Amino acid sequence: MIIAIDGPAGVGKSSVAKNVAKELGIYYLNSGNFYRAVTLRVLRNGVDPADNAKCEEQAALADFDVVNGRFCLDGEDVEDKLHTPEIDLNASRISVNPNVRAIVNKRIHELTEKLSIIAEGRDMTTVVFPDAEFKFFFDAKPEVRAKRRFDQNPEAMPYEQVLAEIIERDHIDRNKPVGGLKISADSAYIDTSYLTLNEVCEKVLKAVRSSSKV
């Protein structure tokens, strides 16, 4: 069984997918972590994030794995190193490159082959798992998403800057030539703006449990 969720940054995809995976006893795949890990490798090796060919090279050399639910890059647990403002911004740009996307998608397929999974990102329902049994698009107003991000770490930057970055990343995500953020015709649309985490999880679980597809 494959459950695929797409949506912009800050809609709660990761928290919902993690909880639903636990509840159903299936594998949780966070596709954004792969782009974040490529970015970490690029920055660590002093590569210019605007140099497409060098970024592709870094993606091709990277060894991505998930061990006990923790993201590993080249054998190192980097789960706690993937969420910095520098990686947020550069991952958005590096993930535009179709060749980087092809490398990431190949590894995602290898890691999840034959597993029951819940995968979340920007192109899970459209490109990576177009045949997923369950597809969702999560959405929320930019101001609500920025407030959630700001509340997670109020010291990091002012709310206005968080909002401006969310708007910039939305623009980049929606205009990628390959794997751009789109609502597929067969996805269930959920606006999470005024729903709690539990309420969103319940919606996903209800759709899965009430279906004859499982």
Ligand code: DC
């Ligand atoms: O979901 P996230 O914010 O952790 O994703 C990190 C970056 O990777 C973000 O800029 C969007 C990009 N991304 C993507 O292009 N395709 C995906 N399937 C997942 C994430």
